Amino acid sequence: MFGKLTIDALPLYSDIAVAGALITVFGALGVIALITWLGRWRYLWTEWLTSLDHKKIGIIYVTLALIMLVRGFIDAMMIRTQQAVALDSIGYLPRDHFDQILTSHATIMVFFVAMPFVVGLFNVVVPQQIGARDVAFPFMNSVCLWLTASGAALVMTSLVIGRYSTAGWAGYPPYSEVQFNPGVGVDYWLWAILASSVASMLTGINFLVTIVKRRATGMRLMMMPLFTWSALCTSILMVFAFPALIVAAALLGLDRYLGMHFFSHGDGGNTMNYINLFWMWGHPEVYILILPAFGVYSEVVATFSGRRLFGYESLVYATAALTVLSLIVWVHHFFTMGASQDVNAFFGRVAPLVAVPPGVMIFDWLFTMYRGRVQFSVPMLFTLGFIVTFVIGGMTGVLLAAAPADSPMQNTTFLAAHFHNIMIPGALFGYFAGYQYWFAKAFGFRLEEKWGRRAFWACIVGFYLAFVPLYVLGFMGMPARLDRYYAADWQPYLIVAELGGLLILCGISFLAIQLGVSIRDRAALSVPTGDPWNGRTLEWATASPPAAYNFAVVPHVNGTDAWWAIKQAGRAGHRPARFHDIIMREDSSAGVVIGATSFVFAFAMIWHIWWLAGLGGLGMFAAVLSQIFRNHAEHRIAASQVEAIENRRAMAPALAPGAPT
Amino acid sequence: MTDSVITAVPGEQTATEEAERAIDEKAYGFWVYLTSNAIIFALLCATFAVMSHNTAGGPDAQSLFRLPYTFAQTMLLLASSTTFGFASAAIAAGQRSRTLVWLNVTFLLGLGFVVMQISELYGMAAAGAGPWRSGFLSAFFTLVGTHGIHVSVGLLWIVLLGCEAHMRGLNPFVVSRLHRLGLFWRFLNIAWIGIFSVVYLPGIV
Amino acid sequence: MLTAIPFGVVAARTLRPIHIFIVISAAAIIQVVIHLRYFLHLNLKPLSENKLIALCFAAVVLLILVGGNLWILFDVNYRPMQAGGVARP
Numbered sequence: 023m024f025g026k027l028t029i030d031a032l033p034l035y036s037d038i039a040v041a042g043a044l045i046t047v048f049g050a051l052g053v054i055a056l057i058t059w060l061g062r063w064r065y066l067w068t069e070w071l072t073s074l075d076h077k078k079i080g081i082i083y084v085t086l087a088l089i090m091l092v093r094g095f096i097d098a099m100m101i102r103t104q105q106a107v108a109l110d111s112i113g114y115l116p117r118d119h120f121d122q123i124l125t126s127h128a129t130i131m132v133f134f135v136a137m138p139f140v141v142g143l144f145n146v147v148v149p150q151q152i153g154a155r156d157v158a159f160p161f162m163n164s165v166c167l168w169l170t171a172s173g174a175a176l177v178m179t180s181l182v183i184g185r186y187s188t189a190g191w192a193g194y195p196p197y198s199e200v201q202f203n204p205g206v207g208v209d210y211w212l213w214a215i216l217a218s219s220v221a222s223m224l225t226g227i228n229f230l231v232t233i234v235k236r237r238a239t240g241m242r243l244m245m246m247p248l249f250t251w252s253a254l255c256t257s258i259l260m261v262f263a264f265p266a267l268i269v270a271a272a273l274l275g276l277d278r279y280l281g282m283h284f285f286s287h288g289d290g291g292n293t294m295n296y297i298n299l300f301w302m303w304g305h306p307e308v309y310i311l312i313l314p315a316f317g318v319y320s321e322v323v324a325t326f327s328g329r330r331l332f333g334y335e336s337l338v339y340a341t342a343a344l345t346v347l348s349l350i351v352w353v354h355h356f357f358t359m360g361a362s363q364d365v366n367a368f369f370g371r372v373a374p375l376v377a378v379p380p381g382v383m384i385f386d387w388l389f390t391m392y393r394g395r396v397q398f399s400v401p402m403l404f405t406l407g408f409i410v411t412f413v414i415g416g417m418t419g420v421l422l423a424a425a426p427a428d429s430p431m432q433n434t435t436f437l438a439a440h441f442h443n444i445m446i447p448g449a450l451f452g453y454f455a456g457y458q459y460w461f462a463k464a465f466g467f468r469l470e471e472k473w474g475r476r477a478f479w480a481c482i483v484g485f486y487l488a489f490v491p492l493y494v495l496g497f498m499g500m501p502a503r504l505d506r507y508y509a510a511d512w513q514p515y516l517i518v519a520e521l522g523g524l525l526i527l528c529g530i531s532f533l534a535i536q537l538g539v540s541i542r543d544r545a546a547l548s549v550p551t552g553d554p555w556n557g558r559t560l561e562w563a564t565a566s567p568p569a570a571y572n573f574a575v576v577p578h579v580n581g582t583d584a585w586w587a588i589k590q591a592g593r594a595g596h597r598p599a600r601f602h603d604i605i606m607r608e609d610s611s612a613g614v615v616i617g618a619t620s621f622v623f624a625f626a627m628i629w630h631i632w633w634l635a636g637l638g639g640l641g642m643f644a645a646v647l648s649q650i651f652r653n654h655a656e657h658r659i660a661a662s663q664v665e666a667i668e669n670r671r672a673m674a675p676a677l678a679p680g681a682p683t
Numbered sequence: 684m685t686d687s688v689i690t691a692v693p694g695e696q697t698a699t700e701e702a703e704r705a706i707d708e709k710a711y712g713f714w715v716y717l718t719s720n721a722i723i724f725a726l727l728c729a730t731f732a733v734m735s736h737n738t739a740g741g742p743d744a745q746s747l748f749r750l751p752y753t754f755a756q757t758m759l760l761l762a763s764s765t766t767f768g769f770a771s772a773a774i775a776a777g778q779r780s781r782t783l784v785w786l787n788v789t790f791l792l793g794l795g796f797v798v799m800q801i802s803e804l805y806g807m808a809a810a811g812a813g814p815w816r817s818g819f820l821s822a823f824f825t826l827v828g829t830h831g832i833h834v835s836v837g838l839l840w841i842v843l844l845g846c847e848a849h850m851r852g853l854n855p856f857v858v859s860r861l862h863r864l865g866l867f868w869r870f871l872n873i874a875w876i877g878i879f880s881v882v883y884l885p886g887i888v
Numbered sequence: 889m890l891t892a893i894p895f896g897v898v899a900a901r902t903l904r905p906i907h908i909f910i911v912i913s914a915a916a917i918i919q920v921v922i923h924l925r926y927f928l929h930l931n932l933k934p935l936s937e938n939k940l941i942a943l944c945f946a947a948v949v950l951l952i953l954v955g956g957n958l959w960i961l962f963d964v965n966y967r968p969m970q971a972g973g974v975a976r977p
Binding site: 711714715718719721722725726728729730732733750753754757758761764869872873876877880884885 | 891892894895908909912913915916919920923924938939942943945946949950953954957958961962
């Protein structure tokens, strides 16, 4: 009746697991209680859960990312603490639990922090940057959001019911096969990955079509803002790389559920094929994560230097070059796994080339700042921290990309330090910078500066303290993922790393405090003109927060930095002779229903509750059907209403309580 | 890009222009989706190619594949593509009943393909050559099965769209959905050409 | 039709295997092109530009991924685990 689900699924095997489960359960109950107490269920449903507005969808994505960042970071602190204390001892975490946390930390950070953050920023910013009123496929946008949330919910559920995978975030077979891992852990991982991957692939299609087809008139490709360029390239990668992961995960699922032999040990399985397929996706994935960050840096550097971007074309070509190169270098993730010398030699020669485009980009940013009037705003601080620190990570990457140099360092903490060096000061700082930069656009008030600065400094100093020791340890030969060790000279470094982790914890707390303080002081921090930074690109032309339709009149674009050109020509705030009706897509509950039923389906599949899986599947199918044959799913905003909204916006600066713009 | 024409007057949209643009975007988006689906099929083919000799002591391609059977299957599918072409011509001419007739024929041909596929796979499994027997068979069943599932989804799509066309006539939305169904159907044909060239023919050689 | 050629060639078993493979590949490619041209109306006119670019890019990516996959896993010096777990020397 309930498949494999029994009372033993409760995590009573260790106190720490119980604590994790209780925090999750009470956290969820607390949120539900809060919403009920505030009486906001109806509001939440009609304004957010069923909304097809890309801006709201983007905000929900970023919120999901930040919540999962907390969970993923707690995992990280648990790992750091275990490694700091586990010299000649078993530490405080049982090994099985430690392995679960390692796996969940990485899976969450890649799939449920970084990806949602990226897609969230795309959603909020890109349509406005190209002068569009919405993305090409608003309903699919909603479905992707709720599929991603469903995957995140699965990972959180594994804290309460059952266990998580211990097979690492890459889930290598044959360890991840049923033979060695018959429990539900790998299945939790698998279904969350599949949900997230399908959502990402469809999101890629959505933004690809949006950017190709929905640009404002006159905006040619070489006039698009750099963030939109990075969104285009990222979308291309999402469309073409995620199929490899979907295939790898699906085949592993077939092995586990139907006893097939794709990657099994014996009976004709080929485990190397999994690794090949996984990294065929895995390398483009890291560019999917970093290109948007580069796009943010381009925008931030230009705005806060008060200058046009230096070398616009070179930045575009560098982004495009990275996109193409990322598809032909994946073997460097498994140089040491037995491929032939020819294969290793080819990939070992091509892989270091990926360092060239970012180098070009960094020079472009530096030249933009040179002779500009640089304002050290919080986004700019994150950018400068990135430029300095990322270069180190890049250099260690080149070291690892050369096959002979990779051999002694593969799977040591040197590797862990390298990719965290790229992901934290590279990608995460970019997302933070984007969050700080565009928060005012999304909500109408800025984030408070003081706590933002403190968060930056805590994060960057904490990063150095946490990961430079890992580089050193890698040279000393410490493998990654150890839960205990016996070399006494490693411990001091690991203790320093623990301190670094605590400092980053402070940084994240400061970000949370910043948010609270900003909401409290939002009147003083408001931005009635919608353009707090004197921006250059079109998203600053809309109100903050924007009307549902973004632009009452879609501007005609003549060059890069379209909004700057409009302001220079004195046409900012220009009102047309008359307004027109605007047609927007109607909201729909089918997206959140698909998310919920997909969760039910996946949960039932994990626990082998076949009748429930059938119900969940039917529910998804019905929800999809209810939408795809609708012929008239728009609603019309009358011209008079548009005019009223625009009038209110025009009067806003006069009504604001003396706030700076 | 020259593909779609946005009205010259910024900010002015009529319902038909919006609908036209949406249809154009959906066609392009579906096309992009098909390219990603093609990659999935290609990777499954590559997986098969890598595992084509991993028979683990079990039955191999020579003993399992039957050329005339596969040829008949292929003819059914290719014929269904041609009949869909006739349906497309009827759509272009705005003739609803002729469209429905040709859609029905396409459905029957596609159904024949699926039935033959299921019977082949079932027969193999019943004789002990199921996907659990060896890596080669896992890859074979998955590749061919995935294609078969896609065709079945296409068949369901034909039924649903046929109903809609019957009830609502050949309005622009129905026509655009039929267009996308056509893309999907032809794509599955192309995938099948790839599959039999990579799986069946080399296996029998 | 074009399909019959590769089937016929395989059935007749008169040619050497490598020739058969060439015929199969050529027939497949030609059939795919015909499908694209005549059934999907893909041509060089401007209206199909976007689709053509997407298709070409996808084809290139496909070749890279599939080709890479085959190369990496088939290359002479690579030693996969055989059935029964015995590695070839």
